[in-house]
Amino acid sequence: MKRFYLVLTFVMLSLFISSNSVFAESKSELNEKINGLEEEKSQIDEEANGIKSKVNETDEKIAENQGEQKETKNEIEEIDSDLESTQAQLKAKQDEIATTNNKIAETEDEISKTESEIEKLKEEIEELKEEIKQLEEKIAAREELLKNRLRAIQQNGGNTSYLEVILGAQSFGDFINRATAVTKIMDSDKKIMEEQQSDKEKLEESKLTVEANKKEVEEKQVALEENKEELEGTKASLVAQQQELNQIKSTLDQQKSNKQSLMAELETEEEELHEIKLSAQEEQQLLNAQAANIQKAIAQAEKEKQKIDQLAKQEAQKSQEQGSSSSSQTSASNGGNRDFIKPTTGRVTSHFNPNRLHPIYNVVRPHNGTDFGWRASGASNIKASASGVVSYAGWMGGYGNTIMITHSINGKTYATLYAHLSSIHVSSSQSVSQGQQIGVMGSTGSSTARHLHFEIHAGGYKNPVNPMNYLN
Template sequence: MKNFFYLIVSLMIAFAVLTVSVSAESINELQDKVNELEQDKQSIQSKSGEVSNKVEETKEKIAENQEKQEQTNSEIVEIDSKLTTTQSQLTAKENEIATTNNEIKETENEINKTEGEINQLKGEIEELRAEIAALQEKIEAREDLLKNRLRSIQQNGGNVNYLEVILGAQSFGDFINRATAVNKIMDSDKTIMEEQQADKEKLEENKQALEESKKELEDKQASLETSKRDLENKKAQLVSQKAELDQIKARLDKQMNQKQKLMANLEHKEDELHSHQMSLAEQQETLNNQAAIVEKAKREAQQQINQKRQEQQRLQQQRQQQQSSSGNSASGSSSGSSSSSSGGNLSAGGNGSLIWPTTGRQSSGFGYRSFNGGGFHYGLDIANGVGTPVNAAASGVVTRANYSPSYGNVVYIYHVDLNLTTVYGHLNSIGVSLGQSVSQGEYIGGMGNTGQSFGSHLHFEVHQGSWSYHGGVNPINYLP
């Protein structure tokens, strides 16, 4: 009976020693996890510091851009002023061209009128010349007649005494006949002389009119030549004005293009800065969420350590009491040992640590792409229909569940035991929330085509430790 009692005491002591040993190993494992979580926390803080620095740099760039915006706005105001001036010049030049066109039309009308007057003058001159020629012929004929009459008078003895002719009448009838004949002769001579004088005067008038018409013709021809030269000058001026107008329009177009380019550049910079700010805000939010999850896991692990240490102390006290009550008659020399395991510390990658998060076909792998600009793809794309279930690749805590301009609807899960973070992008719907604990294979959302996506698929990323904006690792290394 006594031996049996000693055996029982020995077994109890051995059990207590073994329990303390196992508890010690559990504490070591938990302490390793706490240290690991502390490293993750420091890594997140370091990344958060980098993001904070980038935020400060972005703020400085925003300030610089705002200064550039002010300068650009000043340039735009100056360009607007130039545009107003150029537009005024354009309007003035168009008015000049319109005036020149009107002047050209008036000059052409004057030329046509002058040409008509010249043609009329030429006709009048031809008529005058013909009339002058006819008068000259008549004058010459009369002169011949008068010469013949004078010659006849000279041959008959000089001047005819018309009184003797009348007084030499033989009868009253003869007297009347002689008187009538004398009157007719005298009237005929008078008429001839008057006509001759009138024709000579008319000839002189026609000659003078001819000279005046010639002078007027010369003046009009000179005026016509001047008008033609003026017309050519105005046409040349019009060509020059049109060339200047084209230059003004080209300058106006250039100024407008410059203004549009400045505005577009300004808007593009604004978009880039806002996009960068949003990206930094997303990174900061994700890092803060992860830091909170890691801190919570660290506290829980530390609580487990404290509980196990308290249990270890209790067992140690119990063992001492049992040893004291047994009179130290039994002792356990057995010491259990087992190799500690990190339980999922996959720094170099493993096989089957994660399950496939969805079904479908692999549409794009991890690494450099041969399409879409040949950029680096930091994930694995699995294509399938919209709404295909997407599940957690391992148990963990949700560190992000919202919308991203690039990822669309996205979920981040931090796997404490594996020290990994998985990312599920372009979801059609989100079935989990921030801070929620999920089990491996649990539904987290439906496959979709949100964000910067081309077709329904899941973009799946794996990051060692917490999520990093520097990019993840190849998910294939963790999938079965």
Template sequence: MKKGFIFLLTTVIILTSASSTGIVSAESLNEINENIKEVEKEKEALEQEKQQIEEKQSDVENNKADTNKKIEENQGKQKTVKEEINDIDQQLTTTKNDIATKENEIEATNKEIEDLKNQIEELKKEIKALEEKIKKRDALLKDRLRSIQQNGGDMKYMEVIFGAKSFGDFISRTISVTTIMGQDKDIMEQQAQDKKVLEANKEEVETKKIEVEDNKVALEAQKEELIALKKQLDEQMAERETLMAQLEEEEAHLEEIILSYEEEQSVLNAEAAAKQKALALAESKKGDLEQLAKEEKERQEAANKAAESNNSSEPTTQASTGNPNGIFILPANGRISSHYGMRFHPIHNVNRLHAGTDFAVGTGTTLVAPADGVVFRAGWLGSFGNVIMISHNINGQSYTTVSAHLSRVNVSVGQVVSQGQAIGATGNTGGSTGPHLHFEVHLGGYGNPVNPLPYLK
């Protein structure tokens, strides 16, 4: 039994012949009845495929909605991370300013320590001079004490006073003794005062030095804490920036997924329209066949005269793979340059499914329809470049063929094509590294790629 669209073509020939001669054989009537049955099967298959496409459309819409939700969640996370980054940035600015302030305070403290060191050096000089002065006074006092001790203490002063030879001499000697005793007292008091000042200066400088050094240690500790805080904030900033980059990359990936869903929606919508047109065409042909069968039954006696009109020829193919079980002809004649299956993508540099077979053909090579069908996509489609997608129904089974990277498209959406009909020309458009034909076969509609070779004649 011939395939669906061939049945329709054959019937058209029979109908034309019957109209011109008015005579059709019983064999032709049987063939028409068989064709009606095949068209009914084809209608049932198309209805099922249409329903499957609608289910796919629903799935794609749900997937698209889920992905949009993920994008919204991603953008919410990005907003939160941006706020965290701004907060950390403000903390970093404050911490850097605090570090600069502490460094200035440490510098001022270092200067104060240096000034104290200079004061200590000056004080050391003063102390040394005072110690020399005290030392000389100690020597003088010792001499005085030694002299007093050797001469019997205060009695010597009395001898000086009472040894006066006149009243005037007495007064003079009394004054002299009083002066000497006052000087000794002053020397001793000055000596005690100098020693006290010396001890006080030493204690004051040492105390101030300790305070300043303690202050410096505290400032250094505060600076280290600030540096540690800055390091922690830098690490948090790096983490947030890494997370932000990941979220932006994830959002871009999700946007690509949305685009792929939108492309798939477009393809499914076009395929559904093609199925609807095929259904309408099948319904119309069924009506023609039923009318023809009715007329044939009334003209059975004239059937033998129209027997020769039953012969119809199959369209010729351009080339063959030598597969007797194939159902599609080669869309263009060329050697296979890349097979169906997993491979390292030459453009994206990742391992991914190569969903078709590539044929090495030059730009401008004529492209023919691999089988009868209805065009549901004709034009540019992302990495496919210029592409032609055709919906076929052969022996009750639905197929979709894809011919991509074309340089020219000679058909339009909704157009019915016949096997072997010129529909365009091969090329190097879209995601292509050189002139070739990328050919795909999808079983049961687009989205179910299979290895094309077993299906090619």
């Protein structure tokens, strides 16, 4: 139900209670009015129950939302834990890859050194081959010499001996010469044989050395190549594991981002649900106030019925005079100043703005009134902007301590609202005069500093207009 209807009905009821016009109504009219009021109260009670159900339903949604937030928060914490573990594994893999890269670099250095050694060995092998060739040539030459000597011995019949050569000397000097010559020949033959044997041994040793060195270098090269290949395989495996961990991390980051977005949506939804709940509670408060006023109106009407019964026993003329007096009182009660005055002497700190950025929630929301700031020189007292009836006095969500007054000016209904008060000096259903103090400026509800938020609604609540266009 629109609040305009609530406030308008409330005004009419309040005027009914404060008026003495009922004295002029008949008993049947009062019965009809009582029945109508009871029917309206029943409707309001039904609507209030509906709003209560809405509040309960909103509470359930808030509890469900908070449960989802808790679950989402736990999921984010789990993802954070997985991320931390994945980060640690990634660090370990990166360290392993770095170590493997170092080993590969060392192996490549060893391979490079080995290749240099191989080149050097090749040069040495070539030198050895040349040496072997020379040895083989020497050995072949000696063998040819030895063959010639053997051939010469065979041609001489093999009877010549070094002893005969010595004994054939003609003189002692010849003997000495012959002995020396034989000795040289024997030494030469011995040396040739020894050199031949030494060169053969050296040749075999060189060949073995060449083969051994060649085999050692080749084996070392094969081992290094195998080691390098193994390290490359290890590195490839580690890189694949790192890529897998990076993919896991990317997935976890995305999941965390999604959960954080969901959390933000849930928090926004919770704020909206709280606002819906506050709005419903405010409407319920207005309905309860209206129902209470209807009940007062019914009680007042019942009293008036009793008065009519008493008046019926009196003279018709006296009853007529009382009705005339009542009519004049009613007329007086509906009078009053039709203009609005400033509710406080504070300066304007924020104007009426349908698209203002909210200073607390940081979202664009309509600012349906004018804010007056506090100052030490008496700006804390809040006055009724026009004469009327208090339709609401109490706490109202983000407005904090709030007073709402309904006014009937030039046949049109208005509502004024005074929010963020530190204290309230009036109560619901109370009639107030223009300029009467109704409260004290404060900073209750959603407020950043002490000030008065003042609204004027033309035609009833929920029809905000710029207050500055209506104030004297």
